[in-house]
Amino acid sequence: MKFRAKTEEISNIEQLIRVxxxxxxxxxxxxxxxxxxxxxxxxNDKVVHGGVWCQMNPDNFFEEYRMEGLSEESNxxxxxxxxxxxxxxxxxxxxxxxxxxxxxxxxxxxxxTFEIExxxxxxxxxxxxxxxxxxxxxxxxxxxxxxxxxxQFDISVAMPPLKSxxxxxxxxxxLGSYMELSANHNGDMRMRVETEQATVSVNFKDLEIVHVxxxxxxxxxxxxxxxxxxxxxxxxxxxxxxLSGQLVNPSRxxxxxxxxxxxxxxxxxxDVSIQYCMPVINN
Amino acid sequence: MTLSTQxxxxxxxxxxxxxxxxxxxxxxxxxxxxSKDREIATVFASENGLKVTVETAKCIQANAFLxxxxxxxxxxxxxxxxxxxxxxxxxxxxxxxGSNTAGGAAPALKMCYGGYGTPLMLLLEExxxxxxxxxxxxxxDETLDFNFCSANVVNxxxxxxxxxxxxxQELDMTSEVLEILMSPDKPYLRLSTFGHxxxxxxxxxxxxxxxxxxxxxxxxxxxxxxxxxxxxVKALSVSSKVSMRTDHRGFLSLQYMIRNEDGQVxxxxxxxxxxxEAEDEDYD
Numbered sequence: 001m002k003f004r005a006k007t008e009e010i011s012n013i014e015q016l017i018r019v020x021x022x023x024x025x026x027x028x029x030x031x032x033x034x035x036x037x038x039x040x041x042x043x044n045d046k047v048v049h050g051g052v053w054c055q056m057n058p059d060n061f062f063e064e065y066r067m068e069g070l071s072e073e074s075n076x077x078x079x080x081x082x083x084x085x086x087x088x089x090x091x092x093x094x095x096x097x098x099x100x101x102x103x104x105x106x107x108x109x110x111x112x113t114f115e116i117e118x119x120x121x122x123x124x125x126x127x128x129x130x131x132x133x134x135x136x137x138x139x140x141x142x143x144x145x146x147x148x149x150x151x152q153f154d155i156s157v158a159m160p161p162l163k164s165x166x167x168x169x170x171x172x173x174x175l176g177s178y179m180e181l182s183a184n185h186n187g188d189m190r191m192r193v194e195t196e197q198a199t200v201s202v203n204f205k206d207l208e209i210v211h212v213x214x215x216x217x218x219x220x221x222x223x224x225x226x227x228x229x230x231x232x233x234x235x236x237x238x239x240x241x242x243l244s245g246q247l248v249n250p251s252r253x254x255x256x257x258x259x260x261x262x263x264x265x266x267x268x269x270x271d272v273s274i275q276y277c278m279p280v281i282n283n
Numbered sequence: 284m285t286l287s288t289q290x291x292x293x294x295x296x297x298x299x300x301x302x303x304x305x306x307x308x309x310x311x312x313x314x315x316x317x318s319k320d321r322e323i324a325t326v327f328a329s330e331n332g333l334k335v336t337v338e339t340a341k342c343i344q345a346n347a348f349l350x351x352x353x354x355x356x357x358x359x360x361x362x363x364x365x366x367x368x369x370x371x372x373x374x375x376x377x378x379x380x381g382s383n384t385a386g387g388a389a390p391a392l393k394m395c396y397g398g399y400g401t402p403l404m405l406l407l408e409e410x411x412x413x414x415x416x417x418x419x420x421x422x423x424d425e426t427l428d429f430n431f432c433s434a435n436v437v438n439x440x441x442x443x444x445x446x447x448x449x450x451x452q453e454l455d456m457t458s459e460v461l462e463i464l465m466s467p468d469k470p471y472l473r474l475s476t477f478g479h480x481x482x483x484x485x486x487x488x489x490x491x492x493x494x495x496x497x498x499x500x501x502x503x504x505x506x507x508x509x510x511x512x513x514x515x516v517k518a519l520s521v522s523s524k525v526s527m528r529t530d531h532r533g534f535l536s537l538q539y540m541i542r543n544e545d546g547q548v549x550x551x552x553x554x555x556x557x558x559x560e561a562e563d564e565d566y567d
Contacts, residue, residue, distance in 0.1 A: 164412065167381045174375050198372050198402075198418040202379065205411060 001077050001136070003034055003104035006064040013100050016061055017090045019054065019272055024083035025245035026052055026276070031137065031145050032112075034067050034077040041083065042145045050238055051148055051277035060271035062102075070139060077104065078142055080135035081112065089114040089130035098125065110136050148277055150264070153256040154230035156210040157183040159265075162250065166243045168202050173236045175200055178281055181239070181263055182231020183255070185209055190229060193236070210254055230259045233281045242276045297404075299328050299364055299396040302356035305389040306407060308543040309349060310377040315518035315541065315551045316345035317370050324370040325423050328396070330359055336426050337370060342556040343511045344427050345518075353547055364396065367421035368403055376416040380409045389544070396420070429554040435530040438465040438499040440472060444522045444539065446493035450474055450485045451516045454509065458483075460558050461509045465529060466502035472527075476509065495524070505533040506558040515539075518551045533557040 007013065023030055023041045030052065033040040039061075043052035058065040069075035090100070092114075101115040111131040120126045137145075159165055168191065172179055176193040183189040187209055192201040242265060256264040263278045294300060303309060316324070316337050327334040332350035351357040380390045390409035397404075405416040454461065458476035465472055472487040489497040515537055519525060522539035529535050537553040 160412070164380075164410075168379060168412075168414075171375055171379045171381075175372065196419070197369055198376070198416060200376055200379070200414065200416045202412065202414045205413070 001070060001104065002066070002068040003077055003102075004064070004066045005058065005062040005102045006099060007062045008099050009063075010095070010097055012061050013090055013097055015271070017087055019056065020083045020086045020090070022245035022274065023052065023054055024087055026050075026241050028084070029080060029082055032079045032081050032134075033145060034079070035069070036067060036075060044144055050279045051275075053148055053275040053277075055273050055275075057271055074139060074142075076142070078137035078145065079104075079110075079112065080137060081132060085132045086112070086114075089132055090116075092116050092118070092128045092130065104134075105131070107131060110134050148264075148275065150256075151258055151262065153262075153264070154259050155183050155185065156254055156256045157187070157189055158208040158210055159253040159255050160189070160204045160207060162243065162253065165253075166240070169236060169240050169243060172200065172202070173240060177236060178233050179236045179239065180231050180233045181255070181257065182229040183207070183209075183257060184229045185226050188229075189255075190231070192231075230257050232257060232260050232263050234263055234278045235281060238278050242278070294395070296397055297395040298360040298398045299394070300356065300358045301333070301354045301392075301394045303354050303392045303394075305544055306377055306392040307389050308353055308545060308547070308549075309392065310374065311521055311543065312347045312349060312541060312549050312551060313370065313374060313377070315521055315539065316347045317374055318514040318517070319371070321345075321514070322369050322371045323367055323421070324373070325365060325367050325426055328359060328364040329362060332357070335370075338427060339511055339514075340508075341427060342508070344429060344554045345515070346552045346554075348550045348552070350547075350549070353543065353549065361398070364398070365423040366396070366399070366403070367423050368418055372418055373403075373405075376405050376414070376418065377407070379407060379414050379416075380412070427554075429534055429536075429556070431528075431530055431534055431536050431554055433528075435532075436528045436536075437501045437531055438503055439496070439526065439528045440465065440487075440489075440494060440499065441496040441524060441526045442487070442491075442494045444519050444525045446487065446491070447525055448516070448519050450487075451513075451519055453485075454513065455480070455483050456509065456513070458509055460506040461512055462504060462506045463527075463529070463535065464502070464504045465499050465527075467499045468502065471497070471499070503529055503533065505529060505535065507535060507555050508558050512553075512555055515553045518553065522551070 027043045031042045033042055039056045039058050041052065041054040045051060067077065069077055096118050098117045098119060103113045105111050105113040112134050114130040116128045118126050118128065172191060172193045175198060176195040180192040187205060187207045189204040189207055190201055250267045250269045252268060254266040256266065260282065262280055265276045267274045313335060316335065321337040321339050325336045332348060335347045336344060338344045388410060390407045393406040395404040402417040402419050407414040455476040455478035457478035462475040470486040471489040474485045476483045518539045522541045524540040526538040534557065535555040539551045541549045541551060543549060
């Protein structure tokens with residue numbers, strides 16, 4: 001197995017920090033899957049944190065990218081790694097780094113080695129080396145980290161701007177622990193918190209309804225009543241973690257809802273896409 | 284039927300309806316009496332407006348007055364409505380769109396109450412986003428009557444709030460009490476604390492520009508529980524003027540004048556009972 005990547009752009013390093021930072025907000029430990037075309041950060045936890053699937057195109061981050069997987073048929077690498085430790089390693093390179101090299105190395109244990117070159121004041125080049133320990137996953141575990149199947153959702157809605165969404169969610173967290181997130185086909189989205197002492201519901205309107213075409217949905221729209229809300233209950237902390245993890249302003253967030261079964265957020269930024277499957281609370 | 288037309292049809296069932304274009308005119312005033320350990324507030328509605336009262340330890344009472352002019356619309360069907368409500372939750376709801384006071388579009392508020400046993404309904408709107416809140420109300424408790432009347436006031440000082448704000452923020456919190464001395468002679472007004480690291484005095488000369496009116500007739504020294512009086516600093520920091528009065532029993536009244544974003548003046552008032560029968564330096 002070999003992996004080696006290199007960039008000379010500070011903006012790439014900064015973008016990497018943002019992506020890893022976002023993932024780090026949601027989980028302490030995740031799987032970094034490296035394939036020829038893509039890099040993925042994957043968290044597969046259905047119960048507590050929810051599932052995260054973050055896809056990046058390495059061409060947008062590295063000028064040089066080379067990898068050699070387990071074998072020719074299974075040309076991939078799966079590493080268990082802490083995203084926060086990657087951020088720590090990369091932070092050396094903010095503002096001034098000349099180059100960043102990432103390698104999969106075998107020291108006393110397998111490591112991702114981050115080699116960052118910084119010009120010093122005297123003009124000489126200093127090289128900083130950070131080893132982030134990783135755990136190489138054997139092939140029999142790979143199947144646990146497959147791309148989540150996107151089920152047939154009842155509704156898909158483009159969420160309101162992140163900023164207002166986040167501040168409202170923060171307030172709702174102070175009122176209760178769980179929120180019912182629902183939307184209807186008129187473009188209304190509702191966030192509702194109900195506790196013994198109060199019921200609060202925030203209603204967004206005129207949102208874009210996203211129509212996902214996947215064959216079987218053709219017959220669906222007719223039997224959907226326009227005003228009916230489809231929703232599910234989630235832990236506000238999980239939603240907030242997802243929202244506050246996004247350090248850059250995403251172009252849009254799509255929220256897919258499957259009544260009482262699943263809430264799936266899909267976030268697209270220029271070069272990264274993050275999917276987050278929130279655990280749904282049933283009562 | 285949309286949400287707002289539904290609301291209009293239901294208006295007839297409410298005994299109190301108050302509408303406001305800028306929710307911050309209410310939330311700043313309520314914030315001045317809110318603190319985490321005093322969550323339950325009693326709301327009184329009369330034709331003059333709303334009075335919101337919170338009490339701590341049966342010896343401090345804070346009142347916020349929202350006169351009916353503060354609201355763009357204020358309708359009352361019954362006289363003297365009162366109920367109790369969790370102020371922390373009310374504040375969270377009022378600030379659902381963020382509490383930053385710096386400019387920007389402020390959310391509008393409509394507040395409705397249907398009478399005894401019904402929840403308080405709030406409708407907030409900002410940039411097309413509508414929030415409905417329904418907050419449970421509680422049976423109103425009797426509030427304390429401090430029997431503080433202006434005829435019995437012996438000492439009264441009106442000053443700009445900023446000069447007290449600094450003094451209050453720097454109070455030595457290790458002290459159990461705050462001693463307030465008011466006197467027609469030097470040192471006029473003195474705040475003292477008795478903490479672990481020593482005794483601190485802050486004196487305010489009566490000739491200061493900050494003091495607008497000084498009417499002290501008797502030398503009086505009273506002690507008040509510092510932990511109870513400290514939360515009033517919230518009111519102090521948003522107010523422009525403060526009137527400090529004591530009566531012959533040593534009860535303290537602090538009245539804060541708060542100017543809201545529309546230039547209207549609202550009042551917040553704290554009453555505080557003295558901590559103990561101070562060893563009287565009040566020879567009369």
